Structures are given as structure tokens and as C-alpha cells.
Amino acid sequence: MSENKTVKERKELNDNYKWDLSGLYINDESWEDDFKKLKELSNEITEFKGKVVENSNTLLEVIELKLKIDRKLENIYTYAKMKLDEDTREDKYQSLNDRATSLMVEINGKLSFITPEILSLQGDKLKEYIKENDQLKTYEHFLNEIIRKKDHVLSPKEEAIIAKIGDVSGVPQKTFSMLNNADIKFPTIKDEDGNDVEISHGTFIPLMESKDRKVRESAFKGLYNTYDKFKNTFASTLSGDVKKNIFYSKVRNYNSALEASLDQNNVSTEVYNNLIDGVHDNLPSMHKYVKLRKEVLGLNELHMYDLYTSIVKDVDMKIPYDEGKDMVVEGLKPLGSDYLNVVKKGLESRWIDVYENKGKRSGAYSWGTYDSEPYILLNYKDTLDNVFTLAHELGHSMHSYYSKKNQPYVYGGYSIFVAEVASTANEALLMDHMLKNTQDKQKKLYLLNHYLEQFRGTVYRQTMFAEFEKIIHERVEKGESLTADRLSEIYKDLNKKYYGEDIVIDDEIAMEWARIPHFYYNFYVFQYATGFSAAVALSQKILNGEENAIEKYLGFLKSGSSDYPINVLKKAGVDMTSKEPVNNALKLFGDLVDEMEKLIKE
Template sequence: MTSKNEILERKDIPKEKKWDIESMFADFSEWEKSYNNAKEMAKNFESYKEKVVSSSENLYNVLNDMGDLYRITEHLYSYAHMKLDEDTREGNSQALSDKGLGLYVEVGEKTSYVVPEILTLDLATLEKYYEEKPELKLYKKHIDDIMRQKEHVLSAREESILAQMGEVANSPQKIFSMLNNADIKFPTIKDEEGKDVEVTHGNFIPLMESKDRDVRKRAFEALYTTYKGFKNTFAASLNGDLKKNIFNATVRNYKSSREASLDQNNVSLSVYDNLIKSIHNNLDSMYKYMTIRKRALGVEELHMYDLYTPIVKDVDLKIPYEEGVELVKKALVPLGGEYMEAVEEGFSSRWIDVYENRGKRSGAYSGGSYDSKPFILLNYHDTLDNVFTVAHELGHSIHSYFTRKTQPYIYGDYSIFVAEVASTANEALLMDYMLKNVKDKNEKLYLLNHYLESFRTTVFRQTMFAEFEKTINEYLEDGGALTADYLCETYKKINELYYGPDVVVDDEIAMEWARIPHFYYNYYVFQYATGYSAAVALSEKILEEGKPAVDRYINFLKSGSSDYPLNVLKAAGVDMTTEEPVNNAMKLFSKLVDEMDKLI
């Protein structure tokens, strides 16, 4: 659409390549009217205080009205942040986003008494309420989930104190963010053309992908040497954040912060442990991939700064958006008629904001609310990666589309544990289609390299992160001191284990823990690896079994949070409580490694 260096203003992007945000609110004044209505609803909600469980009628009305309040708040905030993402320079949109976020906080405060009051109910009274008010059964799973965690919920007074401490408790994460994003500055190095370029968070990976090994080495050393200068501050902020999680787990009667985190989705510790065990049992495939990379790059020693540069040279795939769309459509045909109808609707009904414009938020995401289209933000630039991004975000959006069409609002979303499954399954189907149809040997190698890197960064690397997170938390919980030296030593050892004998694990990589924001997310990263493994398993079943697997998969997409994530996945054909899904994903990885070995 545009030349490589030309970035248009928002107004110059064709309407059909912009999302249909007007279908949410025609203008700001309509948003304001809905916002004022939500404020009034939040104020009126206080009338239920100390009466939530006084009768079956009251309990039903409280849950209904709370759902309505959150539903309108979600719609308002979704519009506000999407409007800001269109052009982050726009002052009115900034104000709208701030108001939307403020409303969320206010609604949370106004409804905070509901769960503690529900927890005062005994099971006999609850059963009586279901008989008296059959409509209340809609909320049974929701109430069961609240009651399931009863022993971990404190008194109303104690919960209030913990809530008030929220801002203070988030200080370590804020300190990390400010140091990492605002204060830390990296040196200037020479690029491929001998020009000065300052290393930044944004250009570090492109520099690591450089064909010039000296550039890669200079960027690698510049980044991690700088982090080393702040190692004690980074260690102190991470230590503070982990101690906060341990404190919260302890006061809520959990045995560990890991148990507390996983319990939110009713996921057992064995799922986490099985992931690490399965990856350990399949590290030989990773070692072989590193051997191939070393051979392909023609280096005597393979260093950590050699891991991101493409193995296959001189393949420059340019895929315009319309061409990328057709590729994605062809690849997703195995998902059947109902799925493809949703795909066609997505591309024809302006779900997607396609191109970059000045001021637009970077990256890509799937968004929207329960009452809107499942919108997609892209910044499309004619690359293979961008085609996979289209498939990925479309997977998220169609998951949301089916969930919202099928489930009532209370179950109209899905848990983080399954969030990456539908998106990654689409990527797997796209890769399968492209590998089956590619003719050129170099292009096939390029695709294999892309797929193997996806495995390396999403399954192996995220599992490595998960193991590091588990190790340092357990060390802290056992009374250990989380010093910078301990963190560096532990992180370097785990890299040596995961990358194997053919990789020189440079001393600088010992500081990588300091730049990973996910270590402040309290046992989040393992879900990337489990989600990817589940997606690979489901996509293989779809290709092998056809309609029975497709039917199960569509039901999975429609389930939302009507059941726990492990149960929803099991019904789709993947049991994440066993090692089988990860082991099967590893079999595919091993097969792809062998294929690349023959071609190089």
C-alpha cells in the first residue's frame, strides 16, 4: 500500500482497511452518555451492601446487576483504549482512556463486598436458593468457583487492608519498569554500514538478527554489560516482587506462591512440573537443532548472539496484505464451514485495522468487548511474520466471536491458560499449508527455520523461564537470599542445560533475567509453552481426524469460561494433566529438525 519508508496519517488510510470502531459508539458524546449511566449504576450498586445473600432473589439480582455493570464498563474501556491506539498523540483519546480505566477501578471498589458476602453462605442455604430461584443456576459455576477458594479468602476487613496495600505492593514492578524502560540507556555501536546506532529495547532483536556477526556481538555485549551495571538494583526489585507474592500466598493459606497463582485457574502443580519434565526429556532435539545452526552459519563456536540470525540467507518473501489474507484463508479450510464463515465475516466486516499510521500503537492484538466485533489491531508490512500475525490474531478473535455468541456474559471470556491455543493452532495450520505447497528449497528451509524458532522461543525458552522462576521462588521460600550473584549463576546454569554442548553460553547472558518483565507476572510464562503444545496437538488432530476433531475444537472455542480450562481442553481432545501433549509437540519439533538436517 505504501513505500517502505512512507507512514501515512490516520485520515489517509482507506476506510475499508480500518476497524469499524463507530459500531461501538458513533462519537465521543455517545460514549460520555454511556459513561455517565455506568457511573450512576455503580453508585446505585452500593444499595446491595450487607444484603447480597439475604434471599435467593437478592443474590440473583446482585449477580445480574454486577454483570450488567461490568459489561457496560468493559465496552466503554475497550472503545477508549482502541480509540487511543489509533493515534496515541490524540489528547481527547488520552483523556477518554484515563476515564475508562478510572471507571474500572471505581466499579471494582463499589462491588468489592460481593464475594466476601457470598462466602458467608453455607451449602445447604445455597441449594435451597437454587430451588427457590431456578434462574440462579446460571451462576452456579461462578458461585462454585468462589466457594472453591473459600479457605483462601480473608475477612472483609483483612481483604480491605490488602486491597488498600495494592499500590504499595506493586512498587517493585513499577521500579523495574521505570529503570528498564525510562532510565537505562545503552551504548552506541557501529552497524553493518559503519554508522553509529544506539542500542535500544526496540532495535536489539533486529540487531541480533543482523547478518554481520560483529554487529550482533557488539549489540549483545553493549546491552548486557549495561544491565550488569545495575544488577543489584534489578535483583532488589525482583526480590521485593517475589516476596510480595510469597506474603500474599502465605496469608491466604497457600503452601507456595506457585500454588496460589495456579489455583486461580484451578490448575494443578503437576501440569507445571510435567511441562518441565517433558522438555528435559526432549532436550536432545534442541541440542541437534543447535548443531545444525552452528553448521549452517559456518562458525567454529556458536555463541548466544548467534541464536536469532536467520540460518537461511537471501530469502526475501514479500507478501502484500491481500495475498496474505488469501494464504490464511486457504490454510484454515480444514477447520470447516462454520469456522470459515466467521473468517469471511472478519475480513469483510472491518474487524481489522490493517496498516501502520503515524501515532498508532505498535504491535498487534485482538480486542473488543462482549458487545462489539472481536477487533484486531495490526501494523502490516508485507513480511512472512506479519502473515503469521494475521493468522494468530484471527485465531484469538474467532475464539472470542464463538465464545461471545454462545455464552452468557458471565462466561463470555476465556482464561489466560487457554488464551494462546486458538491463535497458535491457526499458525500451525498456516505453517502446515505453506510447507506442503512450497516449491523452492530455500523457501522451504526458511519456513522450517521460522517454525523451529517459534518452538525454540515459545516452548523451550518459556519453559526455561518457568523453571528459573520456580527455582528462585523455592530458594526464597526456603530462606535463601536472592542476590544478584545467585540470580546470575542460576540463570547461566539453566541456559547451559537448555542449549547444550554446542553453544558457548557467554557470561553476559547471565544478566538476561534482569530484562524479562514476565518474571514480575507471578508464574505466567509456563502458559505460553502449555498453550503452544495444546495448539500443536489440536491442529494435528484436526488434520488427521477431520470432522470429529473439528467439531470438538469448535465446541472448545464456544466454551468460554463455562468450565475450568483443563476440562475445556480435555473435551477438545487434549489432556494437559498428562505429559502426552508436550511430548507430541516435541515429536513434531524433532521431525522438523531432522527435515532441516537433510536439506542443509
């Protein structure tokens, strides 16, 4: 099956290219049964109010009941959301998602007394409990993590209030998602063959990669002029989400929303600021790449809509999904047979929802629960970029797979800070394989161009996003308002800084902030850049055949959240508290620019 330029209804797609969620719930009725059971189960835990730390046995009982509730709630919420993502127009799954979200808020309220009571333990009482009850040993890191955040946990009554507003605090993101995925309609344009193509989240980047500049310009203006018509609504949703983050940071006694967000993973704001400073120091390499792009494309003026098209002519790499799967498997061979066997299982067992359909959530992700497969949502188009997206999401899924297989539920997930490492390592290995097995000069240039675009998109672009997030939060923290015009001004100025003097910063790009869902993820995007840097370091160790490199890497994947993310990476051989990984990654970027320039001039 290959791509079709007409976006289909979901029922028109072959089931082999849809994920099979029956491993999570066999049908909606079984979801309803679990929903009722969880309601009943959550009432049991309220009987422990005021008794959580009476003795070690009670503490153990409360922790295990809480985790049982969390586990079932995770299944309920994930199923509802993933079913909605299949087609965001479906009233039935909008309802299920709303009910799951409301239940989550309700249950979080019921559980809110637990943490404050654990924090009431005096002196070395917790150590005594762990010493006298061997079963508590499993939860030592979990308990220590609660104690670490003691200064930011409120009274039981206050925590209950905070939990109850969870449903309300999610409104900005939910409104953005419905507007961006279900309600907004983009125009139809002509592609390079003169066919009508509807601009959508799935078709936009392929259109921007077109060799025909008129197609690129039409797609660019068609998309952003549509966003401009809704700019005040998007500004309102983003401003609301920023205010939510600031509210939570203030009530939890943090100095800023940034500090509050990073503290969840025990990461200092210095890591965030070092990333931005490091990228600023290496902007000359990006500016050189932009200048090279302008020269090779032979343009008097390079525009923002010229950034995605390949600067290598006469290379047509259309890659159907089934061919892309085989390429990914070949690229991941350095990780060994155990890793590869699981990858193959995932590719053949309907872990993946492959193609775009009308109403489907845009983008791509890997998600699931401790009890389910690590599912993948794609909106696959027959492009090289989408092959790398498949490799990327498989990295996430493999990280989840190994974590769940080797850790108890309490540590079965992993920190957001390390979430992009495995995914990007997969991409680096795939790229290395393709470069080494490509003799054709034009194809090699094409791949180098793609690799440079990964750096541009993952290190430079995501750091620009991170700086944008930092600026808008700081503005609101100082009492300023975020109007559409102000957001656009900030965003356009950042584009000027990051891309330099050799490109026209078109007015339309100032609206790009309106279409980025990650701006609603509370300082998430910087981790793409730090994760990319760590991934480059780890993949190089594997490819260079360093002693125990594969074992250490698999150990990283198996660690889950059993230790702090900085420590987990250190054990794998990468120290993210230093500037070295970021600087090395950007040095590699500069070297790749030089290599491409040399090949072009040969």
C-alpha cells in the same frame, strides 16, 4: 503499504491500517459519560450489603447488577488502555488509563462484600436457591467456582482492604511498562545495506534475523547494553512484582505464589512442574538443533545473536502485510467456511492496528470486551515471523469471537490456561499449508527452520521463562533478595542448561530478563508451552480428518469459561493432566530436526 525502516508518528500512518475503536466508544466524550454512569451504578450495589443471600431473588439481583457493573468497567478500562497503547507518550491517555485503573480499584472495593456473603451460605442452601429460581441456573458454574475457593476468601472487611491496595500493587508493572515502552532509548546501528536503523522493540528481531552477522551482533549488544544501564531499576520493578504475588498468596492462605496463580484456573502445580520436567527430559533434541545450526552456519563459535537468523541461505521471504493476510486465509481453510468468513471480516473491518509508530506499545496482542470487536495490536514487519504473528493473534480473536457469540457475559471470556491453544493451532495449520505447497528445497528448509524456531521459542524458551519465574519466586519466598546481579546469574545459568555446550552464552544475554513483559503476568508464560502442545494435538486431528475434529474444535472455541479449562480441552480430545501432549510435541520437534538434517545432507 510495506514496512519503512523509519519509525513514524501515528498521524503519518494510513487509517486503513489502524484499528477502529469507535465500536467500543465513539469518542472520548462517550467514554466520560460511561465513566460517570458507572460511578452512579456502583453506588447502587452497596445497598445490598448484608442482604446478598437473603433469598434466591436477591442473590440473582446482586449477581446481575455486579455483572452489569463489571461489563461497563471492562469497556472503560479496555478503551483507556488501548488508546494509551497507541502512543504511550500521550498525557491525555495516561490520565484516562490512571483514572480507569483507580475506578477499577474503587469499584472492586465496593463489590468486595459479595463473595464473602455468598460463601456464608450453609449446607445445601445454594442448591435449594438454584432449584427454586430457574434464572439462577445460568450462574451455577459461576457460583460453584466461588464456593471452590472458599478457603482462600477473607472476611468482607479484609477483602475490602485487599481491593483498595489494587492500585498500589500495579505500580511495578506500570513502572516497567513506562520505562520499557516510553522512556528507554536504544542506539542507531547500520543495517546490512549500510543504512541507519534505530533499534526498537519492533526492529530488534528483524535485525537479529539479518544475514549479516555484524548487524546481528550490533543489534544484540546495542539492545542489551542499554538494558544493562538500567539494570537496578528493572531489578527493583521485577522484585516488587514478585513480592506482590507472594503477598497475595500468603494472605489468601496458599502454600506458594505458584499455587495461588494456578488455582485461579483450577490447575494443579503438578501440571507446571511436569512441563519443566518434560522439557528437561527432551533437552538433547534442543542441543542437537543448536549443534546443527552451528554446523550449517559454518561457524567456529555459535553465539546467542546467531539464534534468530535463518540457517537456510539464499531464501528471501519478505512478505508485505496485504500478502501475509492472503497467506493466512489460505492456511486456515481446513477450519471451514464459517470460520474463514469471520476471519475475512476481521481483516477488512479494521480490527487490526498493523504497524509500529513512535510511542506505540511493543509486541502484539488480541484484546477487546464482550461488547466490542476482538481487536488486534501488531507491530508488523515484512517477515515470515510476523505473518505467523498475525495468524496467532487472529486465533485469539476468533476464540473471543466464538465465545462471546455463544455464551452469556458471565462465561464470555476464557481461561488463561487455554488462551494460547487457538492462536497456536492457527500457526500449526498455516505451517502445514506452507510446507505442503512448497516444492523448492531451500524454501522448505526455510519453513522447517521457522517451525523449529516456533518450537524453540514457544516450548523450550517459554518453559525456560517459566522455570526462571519459579526460581525467583521461590528465592524470595525463602527470604532472599532479587538483585540485578542475582537475576542475571540465574538467567544466564538457565540459558546454559537449555542451549547446551555448542553455543557461547554471551554475557549480554544475562540481561534478557529485564525486557520480558510477561514476567509481570504472574506465572503466565508456561501456558504458551502447554497451549502449544494442545494446539499441535488438535491441529493434527483436524488435518488427519478425524471424525468430528472440526466440530469438537469449534465447540472448544464456543465454550468460553462455561467449564474448567482442563475439562474444556478434554471434550475437544486433549488431556493436559497427562504428560502425553508435551512429550508428543517435543517428539515432533525431534523428528523435524532429523528431517531438516536429512534435507541438508542430501
